[in-house]
Amino acid sequence: MIKRTYPQSRLRRTRAKSFLRDLVAENHLSTDDLIQPIFISDQSEKTVKIPSMPGIYRHNLDSLYSETEALIKVGIKSVAIFPAIDADKKDQKGSHAFDDDNIVCLALKGLVERFPEVIKIADVALDPFTDHGHDGVLLDGKVDNDQTLELLQNQALILAQSGADVLAPSDMMDGRVKVIRDILESNSFVDTIILSYAAKYASSFYGPFREAVGSSANLGKASKKTYQMNFANLDEALHEAAMDIEEGADIVMVKPGTAYLDVVNAIKSEFQIPTFVYQVSGEYSMLQLSIEKGWLDKDVMLESLLCCKRAGADAILTYAAKQIALELN
Ligand code: PBG
Secondary structure, three states: OOOOOOOOOOHHHHHOOHHHHHHOOOOOOOHHHEEEEEEEEOOOOOEEEOOOOOOOEEEOHHHHHHHHHHHHHHOOOEEEEEEEOOHHHOEOOOHHHHOOOOHHHHHHHHHHHHOOOOEEEEEEOOOOOEOOOOOOOEEOOEEOHHHHHHHHHHHHHHHHHOOOOEEEEOOOOOOHHHHHHHHHHHOOOOOOEEEEEEEEEOOHHHHHHHHHHOOOOOOOOOOOOOOOEOOOOOHHHHHHHHHHHHHOOOEEEEEOOHHHHHHHHHHHHHHOOOEEEEEOHHHHHHHHHHHHHOOOOOHHHHHHHHHHHHHOOOEEEEOOHHHHHHHHO
């Protein structure tokens, strides 16, 4: 260890001018690192405001395409789509997830046709489609792991067939990555990427998302704690990531972001594989609302994302992707 004594060493020297600070900056954020989540729904209006997410809208398909074009213009090249499904199409098993003309499949096909180069990420989970709002099938009031796996496998195949480049299982069932990898391989989708939500915690930061996709209507106060992780745990996150990698995940993700950067750092250091982080709806809304109120400077958003990079994230899903891209340009 080098001895650092004052005044031989004055750490303020390299902070004295903006260009110096740039020269010694250890981490950088660019549009290459950002993924924009987009909410879609079968609606006549082009866009519908999401009250708990300032500046974020639900889009119909036309608007999804124009939004994607706008994203490409500012340098965002990846989108993750999340559907809000009409209540009358939801049921106990999330059957509508397996119709290849559901809004997600239509969106994927439309995006493939118009924007072949854009990376299309689709969530694998049943919660947008189930009337109870859980990510799997309920059996005697419990989310049944193994029955859910079969359904997730079907959902994954349909999404791959519709043109998803990346499947992102966010359900937290045990064994889901394996069954998804198996069905992809046996159907010759050898290049489809699995981005597993390896360490997804049972978090209250998801509230605005659940409002946006309408999955909270019947979920009420029921929690997802029997399948999402306990936020007290870190070793368990490494265990989850190890299993997902073993089962065929190409990229692992941690979620939520800001309060979980120790988890990002631990996973990236341990496995050295592409590691993403999801700055989730609640984190975004807290910051964005404070910015809009003038309580926090708008730079706080960039700060929160750069800190994700510093922790070891290779890319970030963030609702602020477009607005940050505009700033970075
Ligand atoms: C659904 C899913 C959730 C999020 C992404 N996929 C919510 C949940 O688990 O209830 C949350 C994203 C966010 O809050 O921005 N499986």
